[in-house]
Amino acid sequence: MSAAISVRNLFRYFGVLKAVDGISFDIPHGSVCGFVGANGAGKTTTMRMLATLDYPTMGSAEICGINVVDHPDKVRSLIGWMPDNFGNYDHMTVLEYLDFYARALGYTGDERKGRIEEVMAFADLMPLADRISNKLSKGMTQRLCLGRALLHDPQVLIMDEPAAGLDPRARVELKHLIRILAEEGKTIFISSHILSELGEMCDTLLFINAGRIVHHGDADSLRYGSDATGGVFYDVQVNGNPESVADWVILNPGVEVVETRKRGARLRLPNPDPARAAEILRGMVKDGVPVIEFHREERNLEDAFIDILGQLEQGGAGLTAPPDLSTPDAPSGEQHSGTEATPPTA
Amino acid sequence: MLVKELRQGIRTGSFVILFLLLQAILTFVLLIASSIGLSEGRLDTAANGRFVTGFILIIYSLAVLLFQPLRGISSIATEVRENSIDLMSLTRLTAWRIVSGKWLSIVSQSALIAGAVLPYLIIPYFLGGMQLFPELILWFCLFVVSGALTALTVGISAIGSALLRGLLVVAGGALMMGYLLFGFPSHIPILIEMLSFTRGDQSLAAIAFLVAACYLCYFFLDLGATAIAPSSENRATRKRLIGLGALTLTYLLLCPTGGSLALFIALGITACIALDLFSERVNFSSIICWKFLRFGALGRIAGRFLYPGWATGSLFFLALVLVLCLLISLTHSSPRHYTIALLGIGTLAFPAAIIQLFARNSENRFSSYSFILLVSLILSKILVVLYDNFSGELLLWIFSFIPMTLLPLAPESASGTEPFPVLLAAIGITSVYLLVILMRSLHQLSQLSTLESVAQRGLDDSLMEAHDPDH
Numbered sequence: 155m156s157a158a159i160s161v162r163n164l165f166r167y168f169g170v171l172k173a174v175d176g177i178s179f180d181i182p183h184g185s186v187c188g189f190v191g192a193n194g195a196g197k198t199t200t201m202r203m204l205a206t207l208d209y210p211t212m213g214s215a216e217i218c219g220i221n222v223v224d225h226p227d228k229v230r231s232l233i234g235w236m237p238d239n240f241g242n243y244d245h246m247t248v249l250e251y252l253d254f255y256a257r258a259l260g261y262t263g264d265e266r267k268g269r270i271e272e273v274m275a276f277a278d279l280m281p282l283a284d285r286i287s288n289k290l291s292k293g294m295t296q297r298l299c300l301g302r303a304l305l306h307d308p309q310v311l312i313m314d315e316p317a318a319g320l321d322p323r324a325r326v327e328l329k330h331l332i333r334i335l336a337e338e339g340k341t342i343f344i345s346s347h348i349l350s351e352l353g354e355m356c357d358t359l360l361f362i363n364a365g366r367i368v369h370h371g372d373a374d375s376l377r378y379g380s381d382a383t384g385g386v387f388y389d390v391q392v393n394g395n396p397e398s399v400a401d402w403v404i405l406n407p408g409v410e411v412v413e414t415r416k417r418g419a420r421l422r423l424p425n426p427d428p429a430r431a432a433e434i435l436r437g438m439v440k441d442g443v444p445v446i447e448f449h450r451e452e453r454n455l456e457d458a459f460i461d462i463l464g465q466l467e468q469g470g471a472g473l474t475a476p477p478d479l480s481t482p483d484a485p486s487g488e489q490h491s492g493t494e495a496t497p498p499t500a
Numbered sequence: 501m502l503v504k505e506l507r508q509g510i511r512t513g514s515f516v517i518l519f520l521l522l523q524a525i526l527t528f529v530l531l532i533a534s535s536i537g538l539s540e541g542r543l544d545t546a547a548n549g550r551f552v553t554g555f556i557l558i559i560y561s562l563a564v565l566l567f568q569p570l571r572g573i574s575s576i577a578t579e580v581r582e583n584s585i586d587l588m589s590l591t592r593l594t595a596w597r598i599v600s601g602k603w604l605s606i607v608s609q610s611a612l613i614a615g616a617v618l619p620y621l622i623i624p625y626f627l628g629g630m631q632l633f634p635e636l637i638l639w640f641c642l643f644v645v646s647g648a649l650t651a652l653t654v655g656i657s658a659i660g661s662a663l664l665r666g667l668l669v670v671a672g673g674a675l676m677m678g679y680l681l682f683g684f685p686s687h688i689p690i691l692i693e694m695l696s697f698t699r700g701d702q703s704l705a706a707i708a709f710l711v712a713a714c715y716l717c718y719f720f721l722d723l724g725a726t727a728i729a730p731s732s733e734n735r736a737t738r739k740r741l742i743g744l745g746a747l748t749l750t751y752l753l754l755c756p757t758g759g760s761l762a763l764f765i766a767l768g769i770t771a772c773i774a775l776d777l778f779s780e781r782v783n784f785s786s787i788i789c790w791k792f793l794r795f796g797a798l799g800r801i802a803g804r805f806l807y808p809g810w811a812t813g814s815l816f817f818l819a820l821v822l823v824l825c826l827l828i829s830l831t832h833s834s835p836r837h838y839t840i841a842l843l844g845i846g847t848l849a850f851p852a853a854i855i856q857l858f859a860r861n862s863e864n865r866f867s868s869y870s871f872i873l874l875v876s877l878i879l880s881k882i883l884v885v886l887y888d889n890f891s892g893e894l895l896l897w898i899f900s901f902i903p904m905t906l907l908p909l910a911p912e913s914a915s916g917t918e919p920f921p922v923l924l925a926a927i928g929i930t931s932v933y934l935l936v937i938l939m940r941s942l943h944q945l946s947q948l949s950t951l952e953s954v955a956q957r958g959l960d961d962s963l964m965e966a967h968d969p970d971h
Contacts, residue, residue, distance in 0.1 A: 168863075169861070169863065202586075205586075205590065206589075206590070206730055207586050207589065207590075209730070209731045209783070209785075211783075223730075223731065223732055223785050223787075224732055224785055224786070224787040224958070225732070225787075226730040226732055226733075230589075230590045230591075233590070235586065235587070235590050237583045237586060237587070239583060240582060240583035240584055240586075240587060241578075241581075241582025241583065241584055242584070243584070244512070245512065255587070255591060258588065258591035258592060258593045259591045259592055260591075260592045302587065
């Protein structure tokens, strides 16, 4: 089965400007992928090409196995597109707006009414039905846009900066709606500047810089900071002598002390398997090490992004090869479970 | 699309104000005309009737030829600026339906205005001097012209740069207003006489007028549709063939009225076709080749003329020149007609040659072409005026790189006693421009074979899938 979104060596030049410079990635069905990059990095251009609104200079892009350039009509029936900003119409209410798009999508009669009611209920637009569509707040407008994008029940949602300019409450509401859509099994490709939010919502993150993919992996691998060889770091705190951790490690190979700290130590485990972490914690407790805290080290995604860019500037050491996501079951399962293996306290 | 546009359009202040203002002015005219009608015997009522008819037609023309078409100039540009065109493109609405819906909405509103004006045209009946049939035909013709002008503004709103649109509003609007206020009143009696159809060729000219107007509507709307359509949609082939058909038909219909009119209208249509041919984006999806490849070698040859893009457009333009020369040879085979035709073709090829030489990769070839052509035409007009006043033939020859400047010399060269220097110059200059255009298109034309190979593979795969779905 092909990936929901598959991009191969995609280029888009605007004159001499290389907006997208040979990117390749796959996004499996039913996953939520965050697309991260600075302004002008090529996010919107990539998304517009996937949404059949722009055409690549070279390369191919497929949605559910259908080429976006050769068969835009087929692709358009599969995708829902939410642009970063758009204008609504004068003299048109929210209901009329949705009605127009439902007609344009080919719905007729009761089916049209049903679809409109469904998306209005989902996006909480019922109280706004008679409001003029271009007199709504930013949050309401985004809900309306989401409702419009869902009218034809698309398999893939492409959302370009949906949370930009929203107040915290509207942001939470939007996040909630996206979460529900993800639970329904829709593939969501979302770009945002707010990395912490993406981290919460997304299964994988795709970092783009100057038109090139610089990282493709799950959010947890960034947040919990695995190193170049895949090792992960744990912070262990004890009630008593901090040397007791180092002493225990000497007797138990397969784990190393990276740094001795005031109340414990920083450990490095060679692989991110949570079962191994649990085994180590169990061993420490069993051997009488007075552990009061044992957790995987976490950094925020902004720092991780900056680190990657920094490493890139130093010669590409931070480049993480895009994982082979050609099989839908493979995406990030093994690392994803890491979150569950980080009990805050022992 | 039409429902949405009408819903919005009729609610806008500009239409409501225009409609009410028109009603107020025409009611006022009705009252004045009635009072004149009641005082019959003291004045020349037939002359008054003609004056009232003229006045109503001018007011009507201002509404449908100036204000209504200008409303189209931002119709698609606004949607593009606000990103809402993307949202519409993603529905089942095709680019053509989006553009034509916009046009039809404005034309429907113009029809409301036309319908509202119609009863007032009956006023002159009470005053005398009424020519009902020709006046109604003129009323209808103005409505048709309004449709074509609206198509022009709606089409340009999708493709042109803001500068071009601004120029169209300011310069086009000013010219139209000037003509309607100062030129049109004196033309009304001539137009009414023409539309009396007292001569057989006038009917043919009217049909040619309708064909040309319909073609212009189609052309400009399709121009707009092409700008917002995905690159896998082939809009070029049909547009070129329809353009060729319209050119041939109008030329043949207008031939009985005299070759020059037919030729100038044909050159006007050629200008539209050239505007599109030389400004199409050169890249297109290989899937477009499929339909052509099904016809084997013949399809491949046809593709060289009919695939989208300015490269194949150059070859099609050459074919167009040959067709025009063939038409002239079949009808009015005089050197004068060949000279006019070649001067026109050369003038249309001039901006394309400039672009091919200096801005081949320009993203906005349409604006560049329109701008150079407009400047060339204005310059040649100025030179012709100078020539008329000072008889400076040398000046025309200096600027002969814009072939249209040699037009005043064309009749002289057709006298039969001279060795046709203008005809020779027209042939020489036009050939150079065509050669430049073709030479600079060769690289793109040579790449068509690669694209066709890719398309052939895709076609074979799709045929294989159709025969064996499990493949």
